[in-house]
Amino acid sequence: MGQSRVIVVGAGPAGVRCAEVLVAAGIKPILVDESRRDGGQIYRRQPEGFTRSYPSLYGTEAERARALHQSFESLRSRVDYRPETLAWNIYDRQLHTVSAGVTKALPFDALVVCSGATDRLMPVKGWHYAGTYSMGAAQIALKSQACAIGRQVVFAGTGPLLYLVAAQYVKAGAKVAAVLDTSSLWKRVRALPKLAARPRVLLNGVSLMRTLRGAGVKVVTGIEPVEIHGSDEDGVRGITYRSQDGATHRVECDAVALGYHVRPETQLADLARCEFRFDAETRQWLPTVDQDGRSTTPGVYLAGDGARVLGADGAEIAGKLAAWALLEDMGHPVPDAERAALRREREAMDRFRQGLVEAFPWPAEQAARLPDEAIVCRCEAITAGELRRVVNQMGACEANRAKAFSRVGMGRCQGRYCGHAGAEVVAAAAGIALEKVGRLRGQAPVKPLSMAVREEQE
């Protein structure tokens, strides 16, 4: 038997830890990563030549970031590392990648997809104006390029990133005009028992709040965003929100970072024809995996936030578990005790994850209240009203049908950013359960593919 062809997609916490286990077992995986450098989103490394310190870049997670980067450096010669490479399709047990205008089909015996997560977004009227960023984009601008997204930034939405990124902006000296959280303080209090499963992380969260308060940042909870004000020419000018007492308030700003926690990037799992299941807790479809990350497609494993959002250290564990699952399936020995310990450790993380879901819930109910003129699908500029029209007048109560009629989810992001909210709008308009709306079928390419690509044999 020749060397097994193993590919790992993603060089974040899950991908690096996965590759590490594979290398230790004598396998030289191909490690495909879209970024210029390793680390993923969470431990994104600054460009070469930038000199910010680990603590200034990663705060309380500096040591974990450093450890992951060091692990990667020591692996580098023992993996076939392909940075700046997009995995754009999976077909017939080949991974199709594109890098620098060259596309290749890489055959695999086993594939571990560690594709990470991106922001979960709920539209708000005016969110198409220049100056509205996702929370993740706001963080990337800071982490990678040491840039703020505006001179006066409002952070709106919910989830741990809301406070983390706002605090990072404060520390970097940027002006944070307000932090507007759709979740209430009460929900966070109620979630405390679950959040206490990870005391250190919980304390980090509390300290972020303290940083914001200390800087005099206005933090309002239990709000509902009403409208981002602006113009096509000048972009964002301000944001109006409704507070719990029903009053509306306007905050002047030139940029808004928007996000409602994160959602797994599942297109590759979809293209690998993995089955999905509806997760009622978070109101989304997730690929079905066993406890170690085996998908329903033989030889395809899913690890990290791309399968289930557990955060960076949960992803490191998931990467190792997926690697062991892969090795076990190939007949290699695996360290049972260590595996059992990691599985247990991850259970505590899962309890914490549930706590986060309860503390910072996805504001599904907002979808029904979105004004008709609010744009849902920014790629195709389709409004909530148009989406409701295809439900009410054309009977499109299923996600792909609504897409076919309205074009919501048909643009360059293929619904990655509007799909969740679009489904909520359809469900509310049709008066049916979200699960019945179904799931947008993912299609290649995962991201737009230049027509000038050249094909090369591996």
Add this chain to the structure above:
Amino acid sequence: MNSHRADVVIVGGGIMGAATAFFLRKRGASVILLERGLIGQQASGTNFGNVRRMGRPVEQLPLSNRSRESWLKFKELFGEDVELLLNGQLRVGFTPEHEERMATYAQDAKDFGMGMQMMGGKALRERFPYLGPDITAGCYAPFEGHANPRLAAPIIGRAAVREGAQVFENTEIVSVEKEGEDFRVNAADGRTFRAPVALITAGAWGNLISTSFGEPVPMIAKAPQMCVTEPVPYVIGPSIGALIDDPDQLVYFRQVARGNIVVGGGGHELADIENRRAYVNPRRTLLKLKNAPRVMPAFNRLSIIRVWSGIEGYMEDSRAVMGPSARVPGLYYAFGFSGHGFQLGPGVGDVMAELIHTGATTTPIEHYHISRFAKQAMQAA
């Protein structure tokens, strides 16, 4: 048990079934239309979207012209806009042989009102400056166009409902039987549908039903390989197809009003009719990406944002099965349009309604009669 009855029961809610239901209602017949999924989900909804006559076999042009009448008054007839753009159809070639093929066709089909004009490479590039330097000749038909296939069949289906057709979606059919004077169509959930006349418009699944009546036909299910670019300013105008000798190298494209360019070609994959799955093979996408810039070099500056496929029934001789059964009175077929049924859809509905209602049709369709396969069926039996 839940039982429904009408003058005509139609099995298969693609554009053919929906249009026939509509035109039968216009003639006063009561109609049941049965669809396993949703109206227009397979070939009718996923095809390229050409509303063209040029390039069709000459004997098909009367039917195609009849269909054109419906397309020209689509909104008036069916009540909603289908994004029809009539900015012409252009075929381009790269060799003298291509030019000769186009000229022969223009001559053979000159009596069908298409106004085809042969053009040389220079004239083509003057008029359509985005065309590539390798193109040596073309044939331009100014009255052709394209429409949105995702919308067309559902619009016609809704129009049929407004006219009084009973449309049952999400209705899986397990068998169609002749019972006395009636056809009985049995749904998987136990419902039954009866009518003295049955029309099979089941596309790639048509053969399964015709076979159950002793009329198997040589047909395979193919998956078209479509992709679309990001939106760019609207400049192209006609729907353009290149003549290429190997079907895998084929490429054709059209730009929709909002700017995206839909690119078809690259050959086909086989579709899985049992599981209702059809996939795009990236190899075929890449073939198109390689060949499209030869027709329009600016493609090299664009990206594709999405691919898709569907399930189309292809006959061995690329001719649909259309007309009455050769064996069973009251049974009719209209399926297997072999990747070129979209434009024909409203015309097929019009003609089948006429045939069922009057027993004859003013548009010749003998060419499509299922009896042409009878010999094969006998041998198989």
